[in-house]
Amino acid sequence: MIPASSTVAIVGATGAVGREALAILQQRNHPPANIRAVASERSAGGTINYGGTHLPIHTLSVAAFEGVNISIFCTGAELSARWAREALNAGSHVIDNSSAFRLDPGVPLVIPEINGDLARSAGPPRLIANPNCSTILLLTALEPLRQRFGISRAVVSTYQAVSGAGAPAIDELLSQTRAVLEGHTPRPAVFHTPCAFNVFSHDSAVDPLSGVNGEERKMIDESAKIWRDTSIPITPTCIRVPVVRAHSASVALTLCSPASEADLFHALHAGKGLSIIDDRSENHFPTPLQAVGGDVVLVGRIRLDPSMPMHHHGQSRHVCLWLCGDQLRKGAALNALQIADLLHAIA
Numbered sequence: 001m002i003p004a005s006s007t008v009a010i011v012g013a014t015g016a017v018g019r020e021a022l023a024i025l026q027q028r029n030h031p032p033a034n035i036r037a038v039a040s041e042r043s044a045g046g047t048i049n050y051g052g053t054h055l056p057i058h059t060l061s062v063a064a065f066e067g068v069n070i071s072i073f074c075t076g077a078e079l080s081a082r083w084a085r086e087a088l089n090a091g092s093h094v095i096d097n098s099s100a101f102r103l104d105p106g107v108p109l110v111i112p113e114i115n116g117d118l119a120r121s122a123g124p125p126r127l128i129a130n131p132n133c134s135t136i137l138l139l140t141a142l143e144p145l146r147q148r149f150g151i152s153r154a155v156v157s158t159y160q161a162v163s164g165a166g167a168p169a170i171d172e173l174l175s176q177t178r179a180v181l182e183g184h185t186p187r188p189a190v191f192h193t194p195c196a197f198n199v200f201s202h203d204s205a206v207d208p209l210s211g212v213n214g215e216e217r218k219m220i221d222e223s224a225k226i227w228r229d230t231s232i233p234i235t236p237t238c239i240r241v242p243v244v245r246a247h248s249a250s251v252a253l254t255l256c257s258p259a260s261e262a263d264l265f266h267a268l269h270a271g272k273g274l275s276i277i278d279d280r281s282e283n284h285f286p287t288p289l290q291a292v293g294g295d296v297v298l299v300g301r302i303r304l305d306p307s308m309p310m311h312h313h314g315q316s317r318h319v320c321l322w323l324c325g326d327q328l329r330k331g332a333a334l335n336a337l338q339i340a341d342l343l344h345a346i347a
């Protein structure tokens with residue numbers, strides 16, 4: 001755990017991820033005196049609520065990092081790229097939620113349940129990248145299967161909440177929903193298309209040659225880096241759904257060695273950072289609403305793929321599952337703070 005005596009800066013404290021990081025620190029009773037809330041000029045001078053204490057909001061500047069032990073950057077990639085080094089130079093560890101450093105070969109990209117060893121080495125202030133939210137949720141759920149049976153291919157379809165696009169996207173879904181119910185035609189602003197009562201391909205840019213969008217590319221490239229294995233093909237299709245918070249994904253896997261259904265449940269039960277909800281008789285499986293506010297990835301619909309050939313003894317290399325996870329917590333703020341915990345375990 002981060003010691004209570006450590007000063008933690010939340011850069012982008014007023015955003016969707018920043019507010020969640022503050023909520024987690026508050027749940028952990030981190031003292032308000034040791035939190036530095038940092039945001040843009042727009043918010044500077046105001047305050048932000050931290051368990052009843054009104055924390056002053058500081059502008060992003062070199063002075064904001066004075067005396068800070070650990071900085072959690074919850075800003076866009078451009079700002080992180082510009083300011084993370086300033087924080088390091090001021091003597092602070094940096095954990096960055098943006099995509100700025102994720103594929104930098106010199107910067108570890110960490111999910112503690114998978115490659116936490118990379119965040120443990122002692123030394124000067126460290127810069128560590130937090131992976132993409134859908135990637136964190138997917139890889140956390142798959143890790144026990146990868147460890148036990150190996151994975152030779154994954155086909156993934158995501159159902160991503162609008163808050164993945166930041167706090168303004170939450171307002172957009174709520175206000176558009178109200179507008180539609182009142183008989184108006186909503187005007188999109190954050191997204192290029194209406195998000196209320198709609199489902200659409202992820203809003204990141206699409207590569208004109210491959211047809212792969214930015215979110216799908218992150219899942220492919222970041223998984224390879226985290227797994228330290230470039231040999232596992234992933235075929236993602238990333239989609240936005242009109243859900244405020246928590247991402248879901250449908251996953252079809254080809255395993256390296258065959259497993260029975262019981263083997264899958266057994267392996268997943270022993271996994272870290274996940275919880276199984278799988279009640280066929282009650283048709284009860286994970287939902288994004290159940291995942292909201294939780295620390296674990298919910299996994300269900302665990303089954304062998306009936307369209308593919310079975311091995312003997314009811315075993316198959318082709319398996320399917322469904323997952324839901326709070327992308328603002330395990331997909332962002334919580335994973336970042338878990339990395340901070342690892343750094344402080346050796347500090």
Ligand SMILES: NC(=O)c1ccc[n+]([C@@H]2O[C@H](COP(=O)([O-])OP(=O)(O)OC[C@H]3O[C@@H](n4cnc5c(N)ncnc54)[C@H](OP(=O)(O)O)[C@@H]3O)[C@@H](O)[C@H]2O)c1
Nearest residue numbers: 012014015016017039040043074075076098164166167332
């Ligand atoms: N949302 C997710 O589910 C999610 C998941 C994983 C990773 N991420 C990544 O996490 C980062 C933050 O995402 P978010 O969704 O929290 O975004 P957001 O809700 O739009 O928040 C952005 C934050 O950055 C601050 N900011 C903007 N310009 C600034 C400036 N010039 N100086 C200082 N602070 C500035 C904003 O402060 P003001 O309020 O003052 O403008 C706000 O606190 C992004 O890199 C995103 O890709 C997001």
